[in-house]
Amino acid sequence: MNACFTLSPRLAARLAVLLPALLLTNGAWADIYAFKDADGTLHFSNVPQDKRYALLMRTPKEAPAPADSSAPAGERSVRPAPAIDPQLRARVAGLIDDTARTLNMDAALLHAVIAVESGYNPSAVSPKGAIGLMQLMPATARRYGVADPYDPAQNIRGGAQYLRDLMSRFDNDLKLTLAAYNAGEQAVARYGNTIPPYKETLNYVPRVMSGLARNQQQP
Known part of the structure; x- marks a missing residue:
């Protein structure tokens, strides 16, 4: 049509x-x-x-099979690591630092998540509908009052608040927090507060952790 x-x-x-x-x-x-x-x-x-x-x-020419209705709303597949444009990174670095200070978070962690999620592309849209720098699902964007997920400041704030809430829920266990950010809170809970055995999530967590370690070593 x-x-x-x-x-x-x-x-x-x-x-x-x-x-x-x-x-x-x-x-x-x-x-x-x-x-x-x-x-x-x-x-x-x-x-x-x-x-x-x-x-x-751009969307696929054929729609995929319907997702399992029991899958968590936040579950998103991990695409190949996006190429990082240094200019895009530089444009949002100040916003990331400001958000980290405001929310008392580690800017290195926000950088690591954004690098894996979107490669610092504020216009990124995943096949499952995640949007922007921190790849917020529409439901998550609404939950954190993000009216425009393509707006870098709003997207970073919403994603950072979600990460902070996940850290609180999972007793500051960073690996579980990242697993929940990728696969959904309910998925982590469903597997007894362990990292769900999803290929995407098992790939996602170490990629972000590795990026975090690199960021923390930089001056």
Whole structure:
């Protein structure tokens, strides 16, 4: 089905949060294009017929099989390690440091998570609908009041708050915290507060831990 529509900036921001989840839920898989006109109105289409359209999100040609309904809402697959653009890293380094100070967290940890999650790309969208620097799922973004997960400051704050809450829940066990961030809190609980035996999670935790160790060794 072809679709083309326009939205006010406020509604467009909400759609940016919900669109990946809607596509996954309904199986309506198609590349999505967008552009902003002179009035600030955002236009979306899966059949761009205006040269101003640019690709917003690419999705597979075929929808995957429905996920197990018992899987935690936060469960996300780990993609190959994203390439890190030093310029992108430099742009958000100050935001990361500020957030770490405000929340009394280790900036090196936030850097390590962001590097693995998105490679510092604030526009990153995963096949499962996780968005932005810290790859927040829509439900997690709502939970922490992130109105625009593509906004670096909001995304970092929401992801950092989630990490901090997970650290509290799992008694400051960093490996369990990272496992929960990747696979979901309920998955960790379901396996008796151990790292779930998911290939993605077993790969994710040591990658972040390794990045953390490197970051902490830097001056």
